[in-house]
Amino acid sequence: MNIINLNKVEFGYGKQKVLKDINLTIEEGQFLSIIGPNGAGKSTLLKVINNIYENYDGNISIYGKNIRDYTRKELARIVSFVPQDTYLDFEFSIEELVFMGRYPFQKRFQNDGKYDYDISYRAMALTNTLEIKDRLITQISGGERQRALIAKALAQDPKIILLDEPTSHLDINHQIEVLELLKELNKKQNLTIISVLHDLNLASRYSDKLVLLKDGQILKSGNVDEVLTASNIENAYNTRAIVELNKFTNSLFVTPIELKKREKNTSFPSIHLIAGGGSGQVIISRLLKEGIDLSVGVLNVGDSDWQLAKSLKIDMIEEKPFSAIKDETSKENLNLMRTKDIVVIAQVPIGHGNLLNLEMALTAINEGKKVIYVKEDDDKNIDYTNGIATKVIDELILKGMIVLNSIDELMNYLENYRFK
Structure with missing residues (x-):
């Protein structure tokens, strides 16, 4: 039946x-x-x-x-x-x-x-x-x-x-x-x-x-x-x-006996991705499909985005399972951001445990790093910090963060970025 x-x-x-x-x-x-x-x-x-x-x-x-x-x-x-x-x-x-x-x-x-x-x-x-x-x-x-x-x-x-x-x-x-x-x-x-x-x-x-x-x-x-x-x-x-x-x-x-080799495409800018809870999976797949040099963090061990990044051997900063991001881990993440051309923020729920990811993106943009926020759903609430995360995002926008509405828009931006 x-x-x-x-x-x-x-x-x-x-x-x-x-x-x-x-x-x-x-x-x-x-x-x-x-x-x-x-x-x-x-x-x-x-x-x-x-x-x-x-x-x-x-x-x-x-x-x-x-x-x-x-x-x-x-x-x-x-x-x-x-x-x-x-x-x-x-x-x-x-x-x-x-x-x-x-x-x-x-x-x-x-x-x-x-x-x-x-x-x-x-x-x-x-x-x-x-x-x-x-x-x-x-x-x-x-x-x-x-x-x-x-x-x-x-x-x-x-x-x-x-x-x-x-x-x-x-x-x-x-x-x-x-x-x-x-x-x-x-x-x-x-x-x-x-x-x-x-x-x-x-x-x-x-x-x-x-x-x-x-x-x-x-x-x-x-x-x-x-x-x-x-x-x-x-x-x-x-x-x-x-x-x-x-x-x-x-x-x-x-x-499995052989993974087809993935060559890095240096004609694209390198990316550091802030994600978590599955919010970065499609972005990661699309970026790697184009051969883009990619890192991610901070992700908790066992998180679905962590599992994907680990399976694909992506450079990553990680934190213990179900733990808030520690200051030293966040600093490692900032140092990894500094090695990339662009920081991309997925539409990841932000709580007090991963708020430091946003704050390090703010530090990066203050240092002159380009930051992009992929906001795919205007109605989705991601702030679980009683408004703190929203204030950080607003400040990022005031500092020049680019807000895009889809992963397709992100890929178009990166495609055009090659010729700047």
Whole structure:
């Protein structure tokens, strides 16, 4: 039975198209993984399916009903979503966080009932968070936080669960543990699972179907052996690979053997990028595609932009996971900025933890460095500092920072910059 249908779905941030002509049918009880290189649109596709991004073109239906016709609570009773990067700055306990999964089923001012307790405690037991249920979400590791978020999603008692990189902050034993749990729920409870996975071998091992994205389009979808071919991997990832059957897991195993060489294009200016939380992924992909000399920072270890930069061996300044940027790290970042022609700021959410990135850009512009802000969405709030970040951005603009409205505008600017 087909329960999710996407017909000619397209979506973009501002003028930048991220999803193009997506046609996809998902059956009830499937374990489907979305794979593809960074910046391909995987996370965006999940958010469009969950109606987080509403201004898409085309049609999406769940159980035969257009998702625009569901109320938020109605959709949340069917679909739960585990995001990749979740900033939790409130001192909730894990137990309190998990019980929030019951909200779609409760009326205003209604107390938790026995069923709410039973299903929430079962979710914590399944995710091995029961023993740490009284600890604050701000005081646990990234892996524990991820397991707590999955427990919250399971407490929602969904028919469909969407997961954006559910293993991203987990060590290898917890990666297997979480995916084994999801597979068990998939088989025993007929739970439909749609997951974004970067690890092709985990995707191969646990998925029934794969969708391979490249540049916002479906390059190939179908059974694992139809999608995970050497030619498809080379096409999508610009990497030659061997695909063979792993006799221990009885699943296809991908071994990369050669990354096509990336030559630096010295006719473009060199760039230092300030990003984070996935805000820089498309920019990084576009800049590297042109061979532009690029550095990034400061990024927290484990951040999605950090993962991309590390995988591509981009020069980077990093900070500990979930930690505020330290003064000495920020100074290293400023020194790296000084080696580049232009500082580019993505539309990254700014909190007190990464405010120093903006302040170092202000120092750089005061020293005569050119600074560009790529503001793709005028309605998006990025200031989580009670107005401090906005004041710094306003001062940057007064000092001559260039504001562009899309990544295409950035690329056009850099193209013309070569001839100055």
